Amino acid sequence: MRAAVLQFPGSNCDQDALHALRGPVGIEAEYVWHSETSLQGFDLVFVPGGFSYGDYLRCGAIAARSPIMQAVVAHAEAGGYVIGVCNGFQVLCESGLLPGALLLNRDQKFICEDVWLRAENTRSPWTSGVKGLIRIPIAHGEGRYAAHAEDLKMLNEEGRVAFRYVNAEGEAAEEANVNGSAESIAGVLSANGRVLGMMPHPERACLPLLGGVDGLQILSWLGSA
């Protein structure tokens, strides 16, 4: 399993992603600059967090129209694996690989804290390794997931909701939904389950030094794929 960690002008979680993939997850990983046009030889594309293009126009809007994204879409359509974290999730929604969009947090504040997540299905390798609730950090100002009613219905019916924000008891209670996302959705999957977009940062929860290793329940399968 070889991973490409994309870099856009303004990405700032690319180093965390590379470090997590090469270290605790244990796979080959390299940076790929946004103006490249080929993903030849890569099995996984990691679209990292940050403020690509300064969030100009809309978060992830300009990055989603970067040259490399055509290759990412082709990679996904050919059955390749993709994970978009935070700004990466925004980029995947803007590029049309995932439904919906991310809006300004309900209370307009940038939220930087650990949250509990519940995996909503076991059909995808991204979710099937998650046992019970996991504690993952979030750090975002525009993380409120929104989608058309028909898309929310489809996501639920097709088992494409990956994670929801929950409280310590595992309930998707209102207080646990800190950014106001529709149906407390924290992450969604593509139809084939190989493309994941999520606002929380699993790559920041892979080392005991950083406060927790629950992120490995989402990422470690890559090391044995």
Place this chain on the structure above:
Amino acid sequence: MRVPRGLWANPGRMDEWARIEDMPLVRVTVMLKPDLLDSAGRAVADSLHRMGFDSVSQARIGRVVELKVAEVNEEAIRSMASRLLANPVTEDWTYEVVE
């Protein structure tokens, strides 16, 4: 008629500057769809209330993109608006041509 390359790097070319001033302006306005919570707009309305403007019942914030175009091509404008300037999932847009 295209915008001459290198114009921005060489503003001394005043004759070419004049052409941009003469070009039509297209003003694209992008707003969140009405059924979506505009949390920034809500913050502005709250702030206006605190300033004493009780008559404001709602504030919503959008984005205006002004384009100078060599010629007004409505199909191209619609394409620009729906493919980049607005996110059709969450935003509606309108445009006007300001000659």
